[in-house]
Amino acid sequence: MRGTVLYAPGDVRVEDRPEPTIEQPTDAVLRLAATCVCGSDLWPYRGIEKIDGPSPMGHEYVGIVEEVGRDVSTIKPGQFVVGSFFASDNTCEICRAGYQTHCVNRQPGAATGGQAQRLRVPLADGTLVATPGMPDDDLIPSLLAASDVLGTGWFAAVAAQAGPGTTVAVVGDGAVGLLGVLAATQLGAERIIMMSRHEPRQRLALEFGATDIVTERGDEGVARIKDLSNGLGAHSVIEAVGTQESMMQAIRATRAGGHVGYVGVSHGVSLPGEELFFSGVHLHGGPAPVRRFLPDLIDRICHREIDPGKVFDLELPLEQAAEGYRAMDERRAIKTLLRP
Amino acid sequence: MRGTVLYAPGDVRVEDRPEPTIEQPTDAVLRLAATCVCGSDLWPYRGIEKIDGPSPMGHEYVGIVEEVGRDVSTIKPGQFVVGSFFASDNTCEICRAGYQTHCVNRQPGAATGGQAQRLRVPLADGTLVATPGMPDDDLIPSLLAASDVLGTGWFAAVAAQAGPGTTVAVVGDGAVGLLGVLAATQLGAERIIMMSRHEPRQRLALEFGATDIVTERGDEGVARIKDLSNGLGAHSVIEAVGTQESMMQAIRATRAGGHVGYVGVSHGVSLPGEELFFSGVHLHGGPAPVRRFLPDLIDRICHREIDPGKVFDLELPLEQAAEGYRAMDERRAIKTLLRP
Numbered sequence: 001m002r003g004t005v006l007y008a009p010g011d012v013r014v015e016d017r018p019e020p021t022i023e024q025p026t027d028a029v030l031r032l033a034a035t036c037v038c039g040s041d042l043w044p045y046r047g048i049e050k051i052d053g054p055s056p057m058g059h060e061y062v063g064i065v066e067e068v069g070r071d072v073s074t075i076k077p078g079q080f081v082v083g084s085f086f087a088s089d090n091t092c093e094i095c096r097a098g099y100q101t102h103c104v105n106r107q108p109g110a111a112t113g114g115q116a117q118r119l120r121v122p123l124a125d126g127t128l129v130a131t132p133g134m135p136d137d138d139l140i141p142s143l144l145a146a147s148d149v150l151g152t153g154w155f156a157a158v159a160a161q162a163g164p165g166t167t168v169a170v171v172g173d174g175a176v177g178l179l180g181v182l183a184a185t186q187l188g189a190e191r192i193i194m195m196s197r198h199e200p201r202q203r204l205a206l207e208f209g210a211t212d213i214v215t216e217r218g219d220e221g222v223a224r225i226k227d228l229s230n231g232l233g234a235h236s237v238i239e240a241v242g243t244q245e246s247m248m249q250a251i252r253a254t255r256a257g258g259h260v261g262y263v264g265v266s267h268g269v270s271l272p273g274e275e276l277f278f279s280g281v282h283l284h285g286g287p288a289p290v291r292r293f294l295p296d297l298i299d300r301i302c303h304r305e306i307d308p309g310k311v312f313d314l315e316l317p318l319e320q321a322a323e324g325y326r327a328m329d330e331r332r333a334i335k336t337l338l339r340p
Numbered sequence: 341m342r343g344t345v346l347y348a349p350g351d352v353r354v355e356d357r358p359e360p361t362i363e364q365p366t367d368a369v370l371r372l373a374a375t376c377v378c379g380s381d382l383w384p385y386r387g388i389e390k391i392d393g394p395s396p397m398g399h400e401y402v403g404i405v406e407e408v409g410r411d412v413s414t415i416k417p418g419q420f421v422v423g424s425f426f427a428s429d430n431t432c433e434i435c436r437a438g439y440q441t442h443c444v445n446r447q448p449g450a451a452t453g454g455q456a457q458r459l460r461v462p463l464a465d466g467t468l469v470a471t472p473g474m475p476d477d478d479l480i481p482s483l484l485a486a487s488d489v490l491g492t493g494w495f496a497a498v499a500a501q502a503g504p505g506t507t508v509a510v511v512g513d514g515a516v517g518l519l520g521v522l523a524a525t526q527l528g529a530e531r532i533i534m535m536s537r538h539e540p541r542q543r544l545a546l547e548f549g550a551t552d553i554v555t556e557r558g559d560e561g562v563a564r565i566k567d568l569s570n571g572l573g574a575h576s577v578i579e580a581v582g583t584q585e586s587m588m589q590a591i592r593a594t595r596a597g598g599h600v601g602y603v604g605v606s607h608g609v610s611l612p613g614e615e616l617f618f619s620g621v622h623l624h625g626g627p628a629p630v631r632r633f634l635p636d637l638i639d640r641i642c643h644r645e646i647d648p649g650k651v652f653d654l655e656l657p658l659e660q661a662a663e664g665y666r667a668m669d670e671r672r673a674i675k676t677l678l679r680p
Contacts, residue, residue, distance in 0.1 A: 102596030256442030269613020273606035
């Protein structure tokens with residue numbers, strides 16, 4: 001089969017790769033309907049995160065089950081399924097508490113690389129969620145979004161306790177931040193402030209339910225958020241970047257007693273204890289337990305209540321994955337969908 | 341009147357100080373029944389926190405209202421009241437959300453120094469809570485504890501979401517940590533693990549409801565907590581020290597999805613973003629909004645449901661404040677009560 005491999009910063013290739021097979025009795029093998037490039041794929045693509053030799057890429061996927069191991073009981077061949085970036089048993093104490101990304105048996109969810117034609121997924125029963133019947137083709141981008149960026153934005157909004165009566169601010173106008181806006185809207189937030197300087201992203205944020213756009217950054221951005229929230233700061237701030245600057249912007253834009261939901265993968269962040277202490281905020285985040293939200297998200301998508309697939313503003317055949325990476329790296333595209 | 345002043349590290353004196361008077365129409369002046377030395381007073385006493393010239397000390401107090409300003413309407417002369425270390429209006433949006441220590445009008449709660457015979461308290465209506473009638477003398481230590489250490493330990497337990505079915509670990513065996521144990525017990529925690537090497541503090545922890553004592557520290561302490569919680573870490577960890585080591589111990593002893601409630605005033609702490617991100621814990625803390633809990637705590641004390649005053653294992657006349665500081669500094673006393 002064909003699959004994407006990162007050889008070095010900037011060097012992504014699509015090449016012949018071994019066909020995935022059932023290796024463990026709890027595995028499934030999928031034929032992928034769609035996959036995509038993640039903001040977090042850009043960290044190694046840009047050389048900020050080191051890779052250890054050629055690395056199969058991709059961890060967002062939807063597709064049809066081709067084969068399952070002998071211990072797989074709920075997932076069946078022929079089903080259309082959505083998975084996510086960690087495989088989890090969904091039965092351990094941590095999973096039952098809703099933290100499947102920290103499952104005691106967790107494994108990479110896209111074991112053989114998700115930007116490919118076919119994929120082996122471990123712990124299939126715990127990891128995959130089937131759609132009710134075969135989805136219409138136009139729903140596939142939204143179901144693919146649920147696999148990571150929607151689930152992650154949703155978790156951030158939940159971690160930030162976005163809800164009725166709250167003012168929510170969003171730091172980061174990538175796909176996750178934009179879908180954090182969508183999640184906050186669905187969760188009933190009263191006011192949703194997107195921090196963005198990019199016109200197409202601002203437009204999509206407004207489509208997803210943002211009520212205000214703030215173009216200032218850093219201290220000026222924080223001051224603008226306070227202006228928009230009685231001088232107090234937002235109740236809920238979604239952090240979807242992962243840098244020192246964005247984390248401090250998020251913490252400072254939150255009122256005392258408010259909540260920061262942070263999902264940007266931390267790179268070189270160090271939080272000053274005293275400032276955090278005296279801020280009085282709640283901090284929660286990390287790798288999103290997408291699995292917790294998948295049944296609900298699939299339901300909302302299949303009922304056409306939400307259209308998170310709009311974050312894909314570039315669609316390419318898998319063979320052109322390199323151009324998909326370049327477009328995101330240069331911020332020409334918000335997110336690239338790849339058709340295997 | 342007589343009051344305590346810190347002149348330099350290790351140099352605490354009781355001396356004649358100006359009589360406090362009503363300065364603002366929202367002030368009250370109290371005649372103090374009891375006051376005490378706080379663990380946080382030891383930071384400047386030890387020279388770790390710099391002072392800017394001679395500093396009146398103390399911020400924990402109970403006493404009888406002598407006089408109120410013309411705008412004070414609910415607090416009356418003759419009432420026995422409990423206050424805390426920040427004065428708050430208790431009406432702003434932040435106060436109504438339960439974060440009175442971050443009140444938009446907050447001021448020091450013990451404006452003229454709480455280790456004294458009399459005290460001016462700003463924003464009396466918002467800050468002070470009256471007991472139902474004049475309390476029995478033997479309740480005074482417990483009411484005094486409510487003024488800070490009990491309120492702070494309680495907040496830590498609430499921030500850590502201690503409750504039915506939870507395993508709680510407590511880092512820090514000072515008065516706040518010990519009262520965190522008491523709070524966790526009252527909140528219904530199933531298992532409460534106190535980390536302590538000091539026999540008298542271990543004993544008091546057990547009296548307050550601790551089910552286990554762990555004497556190991558650092559990585560070994562974390563490993564012991566995991567041993568006691570299915571290998572996962574505690575659901576709830578109370579941090580009541582404020583150092584880098586204690587914060588990391590608290591974070592590492594918490595399971596993914598669990599909660600750290602941190603109330604030790606941070607000194608030189610810097611939290612590594614990546615470790616925090618991948619830990620998946622909730623972090624909440626800061627200066628405790630004691631005022632939120634005072635009505636409930638006073639009620640529990642007056643009904644003799646709890647006896648937090650047991651943390652005072654040394655009682656001295658105010659004139660001997662210096663010995664009270666020394667005893668705590670040398671860990672000969674858990675907490676010193678001073679009778680003005």
